[in-house]
Amino acid sequence: MDELVELDKIKYYRRFEAGQTIVWSGDQMEFVGSVVTGIATLTQTMEDGRTQMVGLLLPSDFVGRPGRDGAAYDVVAVSDVVMCCFRKRPFEKLMAETPHIAHRLLEMTLDELDAAREWMVVLGRKTAREKIASLLTILARRDASLTPDGLVRPLEFRLPLTREAMADYLGLTLETVSRQISALRKDGVIVLQGKRHVSVPDIGRLMEEAGDDSDGGFLV
Amino acid sequence: MDELVELDKIKYYRRFEAGQTIVWSGDQMEFVGSVVTGIATLTQTMEDGRTQMVGLLLPSDFVGRPGRDGAAYDVVAVSDVVMCCFRKRPFEKLMAETPHIAHRLLEMTLDELDAAREWMVVLGRKTAREKIASLLTILARRDASLTPDGLVRPLEFRLPLTREAMADYLGLTLETVSRQISALRKDGVIVLQGKRHVSVPDIGRLMEEAGDDSDGGFLV
DNA sequence: CGGGCGAATTGATCTGTGTCATGGAAAAGC
DNA sequence: GCTTTTCCATGACACAGATCAATTCGCCCG
Numbered sequence: 001m002d003e004l005v006e007l008d009k010i011k012y013y014r015r016f017e018a019g020q021t022i023v024w025s026g027d028q029m030e031f032v033g034s035v036v037t038g039i040a041t042l043t044q045t046m047e048d049g050r051t052q053m054v055g056l057l058l059p060s061d062f063v064g065r066p067g068r069d070g071a072a073y074d075v076v077a078v079s080d081v082v083m084c085c086f087r088k089r090p091f092e093k094l095m096a097e098t099p100h101i102a103h104r105l106l107e108m109t110l111d112e113l114d115a116a117r118e119w120m121v122v123l124g125r126k127t128a129r130e131k132i133a134s135l136l137t138i139l140a141r142r143d144a145s146l147t148p149d150g151l152v153r154p155l156e157f158r159l160p161l162t163r164e165a166m167a168d169y170l171g172l173t174l175e176t177v178s179r180q181i182s183a184l185r186k187d188g189v190i191v192l193q194g195k196r197h198v199s200v201p202d203i204g205r206l207m208e209e210a211g212d213d214s215d216g217g218f219l220v
Numbered sequence: 221m222d223e224l225v226e227l228d229k230i231k232y233y234r235r236f237e238a239g240q241t242i243v244w245s246g247d248q249m250e251f252v253g254s255v256v257t258g259i260a261t262l263t264q265t266m267e268d269g270r271t272q273m274v275g276l277l278l279p280s281d282f283v284g285r286p287g288r289d290g291a292a293y294d295v296v297a298v299s300d301v302v303m304c305c306f307r308k309r310p311f312e313k314l315m316a317e318t319p320h321i322a323h324r325l326l327e328m329t330l331d332e333l334d335a336a337r338e339w340m341v342v343l344g345r346k347t348a349r350e351k352i353a354s355l356l357t358i359l360a361r362r363d364a365s366l367t368p369d370g371l372v373r374p375l376e377f378r379l380p381l382t383r384e385a386m387a388d389y390l391g392l393t394l395e396t397v398s399r400q401i402s403a404l405r406k407d408g409v410i411v412l413q414g415k416r417h418v419s420v421p422d423i424g425r426l427m428e429e430a431g432d433d434s435d436g437g438f439l440v
Numbered sequence: 441c442g443g444g445c446g447a448a449t450t451g452a453t454c455t456g457t458g459t460c461a462t463g464g465a466a467a468a469g470c
Numbered sequence: 471g472c473t474t475t476t477c478c479a480t481g482a483c484a485c486a487g488a489t490c491a492a493t494t495c496g497c498c499c500g
Contacts, residue, residue, distance in 0.1 A: 044341050046431060052344040054337040065330055072334060099319040106326045110285055113329060114292060116336040117274040121264050123343035124272040124391025128487065163448060171344025176487055178449055195448065195495085211266060348457065383478065393458055398479055415466090415478065 006098070010090040016040075016077040023063075023075040031085040032064030038081030039160045042073045043168060053169040055112070058142060062108050066092050078160060123171045126211055131170040132180045133209035136190065140200055156199040184209070226318070230310040236260075236297040243283075243295040251305040252284030258301030259380045262293045263388060273389040275332070278362065282328050286312050298380060343391045346431055351390040352400045353429035356410065360420055376419040404429070 013036070016022050022040060023029060035057050042055030054073060057063060063075060063083070095101045122134050143157035159166075163181075167174040184190050189209055191199045200206050233256070236242050242260060243249060255277050262275030274293060277283060283295060283303070315321045342354050363377035379386075383401075387394040404410050409429055411419045420426050 042337075044337070046341070046345065050345040052341040054340045067327065067330075073337070096323075099322065102319065102322050102326055103316075106322055106329060107287065109326060109329045109333060110287075113333050113336060116333060116340065117262075117264070117293070120274045120336065120339055120343055121266070121272040123340055125266065125270040173488060174448080175450085175489080178447095179487090182449075382476095394478080395459080395480085396457060399457090402479070 006094055007086065007091075007101075010086050010094070012085055014083050014085055016081045016083070018077055018079050018081075020077045020081075021074060022077055022081070022083070023071045023073075025071055025074045027071050028069055029064055029071045029088065031087055032062070032066060032091055033083045033085035034062045035059050036082040036084050039078040040081050041076050041078055041165065041168075043076060044073050051168045052171065053165065054116070056169065061112075062105065064088070066095055066105070078165065121212075128170075128172055128176050128180050129183065129209065130211040131172060132166070132177065132184060133189070133206055134212065135166060135170060136184075136198065136200070137203075137207055137210045140198075140203060140206070154199050154201055155203055156197070159196045159198055226314055227306065227311075227321075230306050230314070232305055234303050234305055236301045236303070238297055238299050238301075240297045241294060242297055242301070242303070243291045243293075245291055245294045247291050248289055249284055249291045249308065251308055252282070252286060252311055253303045253305035254282045255279050256302040256304050259298040260301050261296050261298055261385065261388075263296060264293050271388050272391060273385065274336070276389065281332075282325065284308070286315055286325070298385065341432075348390075348392055348396050348400050349403065349429065350431040351392060352386070352397065352404060353409070353426055354432065355386060355390060356404075356418065356420070357423075357427055357430045360418075360423060360426070374419050374421055375423055376417065379416045379418055 011033075014033075016038075025044070037059055040057040040063075041053050042057065043051055043053045045051045057075070065072070066088070069088075095105070122131055126134060139157060139159070140155050143155075161169070163174045163177045166172075167177045170177070181190075181192075185192050188201070189205055191201065193199070231253075234253075236258075245264070257279055260277040260283075261273050262277065263271050263273045265271040277295070285292070286308070289308075315325070342351055346354060359377060359379070360375050364375060381389070383394045383397045386392075387397045390397070401410075401412075405412050408421070409425055411421065413419070
């Protein structure tokens with residue numbers, strides 16, 4: 001594992017506050033790296049202000065594109081974020097010398113591509129209610145996998161995103177997001193404590209509401 | 221370039237007719253490969269039949285995911301297609317031994333990821349008219365780059381997709397696609413000869429209609 | 441405690457796109 | 471040549487979600 005030693009030599013940590021922009025679209029990126037703690041988003045904004053989130057960065061997710069200098073998207077810290085950074089040139093050099101790193105990065109990129117394609121289905125074909133349910137399912141699954149005891153039920157988690165950020169993720173307005181969350185609550189699909197704490201009495205039910213049923217990537 | 225020799229040894233060609241399904245979602249994939257000629261689509265279908273295209277495969281595009289056996293999407297030949305295939309196991313083995321191949325694949329995957337994210341903006345935030353203009357822009361740009369003489373204007377090309385396939389790409393119904401194409405024609409943004417042949421008198425105008433203006437990845 | 445502020449909810453109304461239905465045009469088959 | 475099929479265009483209408491607007495909730499801060 002010599003490459004880890006090498007990586008260690010060029011890595012450093014940076015901290016960003018909630019709301020802070022980590023990278024501006026179009027700017028030079030002098031580093032690549034990965035999220036250690038916290039949540040960040042990748043967003044693209046059209047000239048007239050319409051905004052679409054194109055990635056949600058959770059701990060362990062990679063940021064930046066080796067082999068390209070300009071950033072293609074805004075990267076914004078949603079919560080306080082700690083990032084593990086590598087200066088770009090040394091990282092690229094190391095990647096060229098260390099097949100294992102390139103290989104690992106390929107794996108991660110393929111996973112991201114799959115996730116992006118899932119989202120294309122959500123954006124293109126799902127109703128507002130299904131979109132919300134899909135997002136909640138993802139967040140629930142993520143939280144469940146973070147707590148490694150496997151079976152924490154009733155499933156509960158804190159919403160890391162504002163209604164507006166959810167809207168940007170799902171291609172909706174924040175009003176529609178709010179209404180659909182209320183509707184899911186009225187129908188008993190979810191239970192809210194306050195505006196940000198969600199519990200899911202029946203994850204299967206939520207997944208049905210999300211439309212991609214397929215009775216599950218077994219979390220049940 | 222020893223790896224090319226090695227690749228040569230395990231490659232073979234397959235031909236598919238227009239309309240034929242190359243890979244069924246969920247099936248085992250015994251090969252990976254790339255499109256040589258023709259056009260294919262990557263689509264996902266929900267249980268109730270709603271379908272979303274998640275990728276458009278043009279010549280040189282890669283198909284398949286090393287390191288995974290099941291196909292995640294349907295791959296369908298839109299026109300007659302010739303594919304260059306590699307049996308999966310030998311390819312994976314070769315990839316493990318040959319850094320250059322993994323590196324190249326990473327490049328391609330990152331490009332695809334960028335394209336997917338562009339599409340997320342189209343799907344999530346653009347109007348029907350902008351969606352159509354965006355698709356036409358992509359097809360126009362692709363055709364222009366295929367004919368390497370740089371300045372073939374007035375820009376003309378054949379639509380490789382049916383109205384329904386465009387709808388699946390854009391998250392619309394085929395009726396809306398048809399209406400918006402008619403509208404763009406009436407407004408002089410495009411000129412149609414028959415239903416499939418498009419000419420674009422002013423590519424700048426078309427790109428404005430697409431909304432992502434940014435006055436261009438210079439094709440002008 | 442009260443004022444101020446951002447986030448969220450909820451209501452009223454409007455509109456872009458979906459849905460349903462009909463007919464035409466071009467290609468494919470016999 | 472005629473029929474059948476596929477693809478496309480267009481009209482009438484419905485509805486999901488956007489837009490505009492008014493409150494409310496929760497939180498920070500003096």
